[in-house]
Amino acid sequence: MSVIELKTQIERKAEEEATKIIENAKQEAERMLSQSSTRMNALRDEQTEALMRMLDTEERAELAVSRMDMKGELLQLRSSWADRVFEETSKRMVEMSQKSGLEYREFLGKLILEGISKIKGNKFIVEANSRDSEAIKKELKTILERGAKIKNQKIELQVKTSSTISSGGVVVSTEDMTQYFNNTLEARLSQARETLSGEIHKIVFKTGV
Amino acid sequence: MEVKELQELIELERATEEKVRKAKEEAQEIVKRAREKTESGVQSLESDPQQQELRRKRREETEQKKEKIAEEYKRKTSELNKTAEQNFEKAVAFLIKEILRVEI
Numbered sequence: 001m002s003v004i005e006l007k008t009q010i011e012r013k014a015e016e017e018a019t020k021i022i023e024n025a026k027q028e029a030e031r032m033l034s035q036s037s038t039r040m041n042a043l044r045d046e047q048t049e050a051l052m053r054m055l056d057t058e059e060r061a062e063l064a065v066s067r068m069d070m071k072g073e074l075l076q077l078r079s080s081w082a083d084r085v086f087e088e089t090s091k092r093m094v095e096m097s098q099k100s101g102l103e104y105r106e107f108l109g110k111l112i113l114e115g116i117s118k119i120k121g122n123k124f125i126v127e128a129n130s131r132d133s134e135a136i137k138k139e140l141k142t143i144l145e146r147g148a149k150i151k152n153q154k155i156e157l158q159v160k161t162s163s164t165i166s167s168g169g170v171v172v173s174t175e176d177m178t179q180y181f182n183n184t185l186e187a188r189l190s191q192a193r194e195t196l197s198g199e200i201h202k203i204v205f206k207t208g209v
Numbered sequence: 210m211e212v213k214e215l216q217e218l219i220e221l222e223r224a225t226e227e228k229v230r231k232a233k234e235e236a237q238e239i240v241k242r243a244r245e246k247t248e249s250g251v252q253s254l255e256s257d258p259q260q261q262e263l264r265r266k267r268r269e270e271t272e273q274k275k276e277k278i279a280e281e282y283k284r285k286t287s288e289l290n291k292t293a294e295q296n297f298e299k300a301v302a303f304l305i306k307e308i309l310r311v312e313i
Contacts, residue, residue: 003214003217003218006218007218010222010225013225014226014228014229017229017232018228018232019232021229021233021236022235022236022239024236025235025236025237025240028239028240028243029239029242030243032240032243032244033247035247036246036250040250040251040254043254044254047260048259048263051260051263052263055263055264055267059267059270062271062275063271063274063275063278066275070278070281070282071282073282073286074282074285074286077289077290081289084297085297085300085301086304088297089301089304089305089308092301092305093305093308103309107309107311111311113313114312114313117313188308189308192307199303200303200304203299203300203303204292204296204300205289205292205293205296206296207288207292
């Protein structure tokens, strides 16, 4: 082999090797980019799905809180209407007691008789505010007669004025104070609140009447 | 083979070695650039504007739904107040009647 041929061969081989190296590197780069693209697409899809799930959860939670707040406000509103009914009733009952008309005087008598019927004995103390005490005294004869019928025996009533019974009604107790029946307007309203709140809600919020 | 020719061959051998070395360097550079490109791609995912847009759109939708709920409850509140106003007197009358009702 001549020197020229040898030189040519050396140059050709070097050229081939260099070309091969570059070609390999390009192929490797292409493979990397292709793999990366596939991986990134998968990752993007995965991330989007995860994000959607997270946003769904966030939205559900936010809307649930929103609905709960609103329901709470509605409940409060319902409750406030029921309160207004009781407040107005209380106001009107007090007005009725202040007027001390016939209907109220009869009512007072019934309150006493109910107290008498609920507790044992035949000697009773009736406590009321000064205005009601006067009214009771006027109706005492009738009350005693009706009380005797209820108890099937003669009864005795002692009417006392109490400053603690401000709104009206009576507290009936035995003479020895061992038994008593609170029939003041306040007590009756409080009892009504316990037993009739449901009914009041039904009436106040009944639609299509 | 003369000494001069031998020297020329050695020189040529060196030159070709240099050429191959440069080719290797270039190859490394090609692979490095590809790696950098893939890494920047992954980084760009983290601040993907499409996802940002998705979040923004979704927030808007959620706010609209919340407004709708608020409107619905506003309507319910108004209806409730109307009904309660209409039935208020009836409820008071019922309660007074019950309080006046005495069981003997």
